[in-house]
Amino acid sequence: MSQEIRADYSQMWMFPPSLEDLLEKDHPARFIREFVDALDLQALGFRMRKGEEGRPNYAADLLLKVWLYGYLERIRSSRRLEKACRQHVALMWLTGMHYPDHNSLWRFWKDNRKALKGVFRQTVRVALNAGLVDMVVNALDGTKIAARASTDKAWFQKKLEKRLQQLDFLLDQAIKEVEEAEKQESGEYRLPQELAEKQKLREKIQESLTQLKEQGRESMHPAEPEAPMMKTREGKKLGYNAQAVVDSKAGVIVAGDVTTDQNDVRQLVPMLETVHSTMGRVAEETVADGGYFSGEQLEQxxxxxxxxxVNLEQVRKAEEEGGPYHSSKFFYDSENDCYLCPRGEKLFYEGVRKHKDKTYAVRSYRCTCARQCPVRWDCSQDRRGRCIARSPYAEAVQRQQEKQQEKSKADLLRRRMVIAEPAFARVKHWLDFRRWTMAGLEKVRSQWLFVCALLNLGKIYSVWRDGKLQLA
Structure with a gap:
């Protein structure tokens, strides 16, 4: 008859266990140790602290291993990491049974914020050497991640103005009541104290509105002023726009950055420049969704x-919905610098003007035979005749349209989703990273590259586990 298995707390070991016996040979913690041991931390800019007096410092490589493995286990708080170093077997193994406190862990992160970005670049180079990156096709994408600061406690101009009006009304009423009470001299009256509290609150609200006005913003959190309001699937929240360029071969992230821009329109070229800085070149093709469409960026x-x-879906949609006289149906004659309408009439250059929705000037071309045109009101409601605005980046857009006529290029756009989006899915589901734990743009940039490094290490680990890669 079998017996139930129970713990025997009086059992003794003949020999004390070795640290090496605590983990299996292909455990991720062993991979983290090999990766960090292969790095030249001093060359990457990590502070190598040496104390001549008192208790010795924790080594930079030890603390880096703790942070890397902690993020892998979704532990991103220095206090929780301190606790895990005493309870988590893998962290006990990585630290050699040393137990760094939360102050040491946080100080290491704060002092080496710039150097931590170098860890990401090292993961890209290791992945390249492991054959996980080929730079044939890259895909660019972005995601909004909530700021550490609470959206509920942010300042909103409209709400503050409404609250200010309410306080002004209450203060006026309170002052009248005080004056009436003084006239009647009806004993002790406690409203002046309440009046002072309302007046103090009014001053705070007025000060908040002044700060919003000075910065030209409609919303802001006083503890994290750099975080703007972002549109997310859960509604508007304080956050940052995290960007990543993913290589198609194995899903390795080759570039990452964080911006305060609420959309991706201006991120195409900056991200490609980041790729070039990291890899020394860009991919043979880089694909991006319609959010990155910008004639100016295409030209650059x-x-x-x-x-x-770049996906031109919004351009095609506008052309389809624009009818037979949409601007795309007008042909530009570069030799004569004029446009030809669908009926063959010419629109002549009339000058340069500033576009109401753009930051750059456009060239205007206007029809001169509108009065005799039988379709003038179908073509335009402008009494002076149809006008076409030519962007200085029109040729760049046209080149992109012609390029996408090739089937191979159109196929790349369909592949974009399966290249880029899995990386963001792993960030939010595998690592459960949905909110920054740091505050401020530069700090979240460091954190994002650290997260990207973890994703890359996950890809490299698969090769290392199969015995196809030696790091040390």
């Missing part, structure tokens, strides 16, 4: 020699 990419394929 062309001048820099960056091959890109």
């Amino acid at each position: 990419a062309h001048k820099a020699g960056f091959p890109v394929v």
Whole structure:
């Protein structure tokens, strides 16, 4: 008859256990140790602290291993990491049974914030050497991640103005009541104290509105003023826009950054420049969704020699919905610097003007035979005749449209989703990273690259586990 298995707390070991016996040979903690031991931390800019008096410092490599493995286990708080170092077998193994306190862990992160970015670059180089990156096709994408500061406690101009009006009304009423009470001299009256509290609150609200006005913003959190309001699937929240460029071969992230821009329109070229800085070149093709479409960015990419394929869905949709006289149906004659309408009439250059929705000037071309045109009101409601605004980046957009006529380029756009989006899915589901634990743009940039490094290490670990990669 079998017996139930129970713990025997009086059992003794003949020999004390070795640290090496605590983990299996292919445990992720062993991989983390090999990766960090292979790094030249001093060359990466890590502070190598040496204390001549008192208790010795914790080594930089030990603390880096703790942070890396902690993030892998979704532990991103220095206090929780301190606790885990005493309870988590893998962390006990990584630290050699040393137990760094939360102050040491946080000080290491704060002092080496810039150097931590170098860890990400090292993961890219290791992945490249392991054959996980080929730079044939890269995909660019972004995601909004909530700021550490609470959206509920942010200042909102409209709400503050409404609250200020309510306080002004209450203060007026309170002052009248005080004056009436003084006239009647009806004994002790406690409203002046309440009046002072309301007046103090009013001054705070007025001060908040002044700060919002000075910065030209409609919302802001006083503890994290750099975090703007972002549109997310859960509604508007304080947050930052995290960007990543993913290589198609194995899903390795080759570049990452964080911006306060609420959309991706201006991120195409900056991210490609980041890739070039890290890899020494850009991919043979980089694909991006329609959120990155910008004639200005396409032109800059062309001048820099960056091959890109950007989804033009919004352009095609506008053309389809625009009818037979949409501007796309007008042909530009570069030799004569004029436009030809669908009926063959010419629109002549009339000057340069500033576009109401753009930061740059556009060239205007206007029809001169509108009065005789039988379709003038179908073409335009402008009494002076149809006007076409030509962007200085029109040729860049046209080049992109012609490029996407190739089936191979159109196929790349369909592949974009399966290249880039799994990386963000792993960030939010595998690592459960949905909110920054740091505050401020530069700090969240360091944290994002650290998270990207973890994703890359996950890819490299698979090769290391199969015995196909030696790090040390």
